[in-house]
Amino acid sequence: MPRDVSDHCALLLKHNVKNWGHKPFRFNNIWLEHKDLREVVSKAWEEGVQKPWAALRLQQKLSNVKSALKVWNRDVFGDVDSNIQVCTTELVALDEKNERQGLTVEEGIKQKELVASIWEARSHKEQLLAQKARKKWLTCGDLNSKYFHACIRGRRSRNQILTLHVDGRWMEEAEEIKNYILNFFRVHFTSREWNRPSIDKIVMPILSEENKVGLEAAFSLEEVTCMITECVGEKSPGPDGFNFSFVKTFWNLVQNDVMKMLMEFHMNASIPKGLLSYFVALIPKTKSPQGVGEFRPISLLGCLYKIISKLLANRMKGVMEEIINEQQSAFVPGRNVFDSVLIANEVVDYVKKVRRKCFVLKVDFEKAYDSVDWRFLIYMLRKLGFGEKWVKWMEACVCGGHLSILVNGSPTKEAAIGRGLKQGDPLSPFLFLVVAEGLGALMRSAVSKGLFKGVQVGEGPEISLLQFADDTLLIGEATERNLWSIKAVLRCFELISGLKINFHKSCLMGMNVDNNFMHMASSFLNCKVGALPFCYLGLYVGDKPRRRAAWQRLIEVLRNKLVSWKHKYVSIGGRVTLINSVLNSLPLHYLSFWRMPPGVIKEVIKIQRRFLWNGVKESSKICWVRWDQVCKPTKEGGLGVKNIEWFNISLLGKWVWRGLKSPKSLWSQILSARYGCMSILLRSHVVHPKASDWWKDLALVCQQANAWLDNNLLRVIGDGGSVLFWHDRWVGEVILSETFPRLYSLAANKQSTVGENGFFVEGGIWKLLLNSLPVRASLARRGIPVINDFCTLCNNEAENVCHLFLHCRISCKIWYLVLHWLGISACLPNALDELLLSMGGFAFGKKQGRIFTTIWISVIWSL
Structure with missing residues (x-):
């Protein structure tokens, strides 16, 4: 209030309960555990529905189930808190009677049933609170109802809209606020009608005919079932009130109707108006929002529309790499x-x-x-080569619909979007x-x-x-x-x-x-x-991650998060879950990119350790177990808390794996242009002094984790240009330099790649088996002058292919050593192809056969 002549301002407090309107139906996941639910849903679903479209029939069936569940929840399942109160009252009465005169057999059974009912009701209450608190984890063991209550109160307090500051005045009446928000978004989503310019002459990638056909293929039951299984069941539902936990549980009941709806959509590219209606939840973007523009609108869609949309999204995701340039790194597989x-x-x-x-x-x-x-979106779909049927589907899904804003849990009237x-x-x-x-x-x-x-x-x-x-x-x-x-x-x-x-x-x-x-x-x-x-x-970008100051923001975030938690409501088991799910996930973004300095690691562990034993209290408590023991898996006597240093190393190690797997990606090309290919980093940890801190830290990670990182990499040969012939694992799980040290010592180029030996592998073997290599005997037959035709190795007999690579005393000795090492007892045959067949006959399975073939090639190449 205005301070008038005083140097103090009076604070006016208003307390009244506002009626924001009715709250929409929401399917509660705790109902799924009740034995009567399936019968209630099945009976309501099978009621006769006379509608021309499958989508409209589905919509009506969901409405019937909704009505039946409301009645069943009121008359049978009941209010959880009321059930606990009634059972507790009866149990107290029986306990008092037991102390006075004892209980009959029937009353003793009734006492046990009441205890079981109370435990069951408390479990239901905890699950209901967890669903309302929007927590993706739930600690097993002791109840965390008070914690979830605190989460719900905090969440509601953050998301609640009590007043709005509009044109210099405060809106306080519920109906006025709801109408203003609805009008704001009605205007916000209104299309500006005017002729926009086009970019017809700009060259863009075109979708291949194969992908175009695949996008428009008929929907199969297997595809739809797989998609339903992958969906998260606890997401907030739309106007129909049903989440995917309901759809998953009753999929066998609803799948025929859903498939009929999808068949109609595939043929007609049309979606009924009711399925396109959706709620909009307002999420604050600032700590204390005062205007509607400070909220982020998030759409809550009905489950039937979401089935269609999710199916189409899964298909579209598979073709994005073909049409979206690598400058864009969002939502494309592999980026x-x-x-x-x-x-x-x-x-x-x-x-x-x-x-x-x-x-x-x-x-x-x-x-x-x-x-x-929307017109530009449709224009771009056609320009990128999407088929006309797909474009019509997108028009049906996107270009139309009505929204209703959820204001403190209550929906406004509907408004059309443009x-x-x-x-x-x-x-x-x-x-x-x-x-x-x-x-x-x-x-x-x-x-x-x-x-x-x-x-x-x-x-x-x-x-x-x-x-x-x-x-x-x-x-x-x-x-x-x-x-x-x-x-x-x-x-x-x-x-x-x-x-x-x-x-x-x-x-x-x-x-x-x-x-x-x-x-x-x-x-x-x-x-x-x-x-x-x-x-x-x-x-x-451009930060100095090796300096502690660069990590101070993260340390403050962790500390502020601790302060916001209601630690006194969480057991030690709950604290372990919070450390793993929150304290270790908050720095995940940083840990996936930067190497955390040792001093910062100690600070983070200190925060985690203090929270585990103290909560967020200032007073210090004894840490009864060493931190390295706490970080061990539960099977080894630990609590399963992630070791943040090794967590960081494993996340950074993924960059090496991605670089080796996708050397043609844009980011990998940038690194290769500046430092060379990623495989060099694994073999040599010497880094140029002008390299970025990111590259230097990645080199340290490779050096620190080289044993398990490099030893678990298996190369699949493409052109062979980045795979070292002697030093990389590309033949099964063996390294040729270690397996054949004597052959390796004879190699002229010990750092050669598989690609550099490609001529020999691809063309040389073919010529060798046809006896067409330029050995001295062959050269002499073609009139090419040679000093003599004696063998280069033994200098005793004429040099032909069979002698040089098989029967020469030096070659023969090497082959016997190799065969002995492989555990093969056999005489050398007359020809090299016979030797290859003979070695293959001693192999167990295709994998060992390929290894023996590679050994045969390696020996010949070394000779």
């Missing part, structure tokens, strides 16, 4: 969130060390998902990539025409754009021409797609650039000027 961060970090480090003038523009899109123009993608729809991430590919194509066109100059690391590919969904970085040389090109490309993309760039929130960072250029560039683009390191996808 992840760290790829773009790694490329950006390497580019920034390289530019700083070679002192090249460059800039990075971090682009901020305003409400990216909500602003997508643009945007639903956050929470399984299809939305992939459809957004289709839209974002328009920006990538525009940038690639600008680069190819010489309008924009990116940054090239060594002899690697030129980097001008990095994307993770809508998180975008533009990287280029610090020139005015590049600034003009950026502004033109971004403005063009805004006009064609509907995605508005928020230049006020965008940020420009310069490397080796003077302040005058940065001020000019920021004024021209109307954006902020930033500095290194800058945050991108949750990590700081």
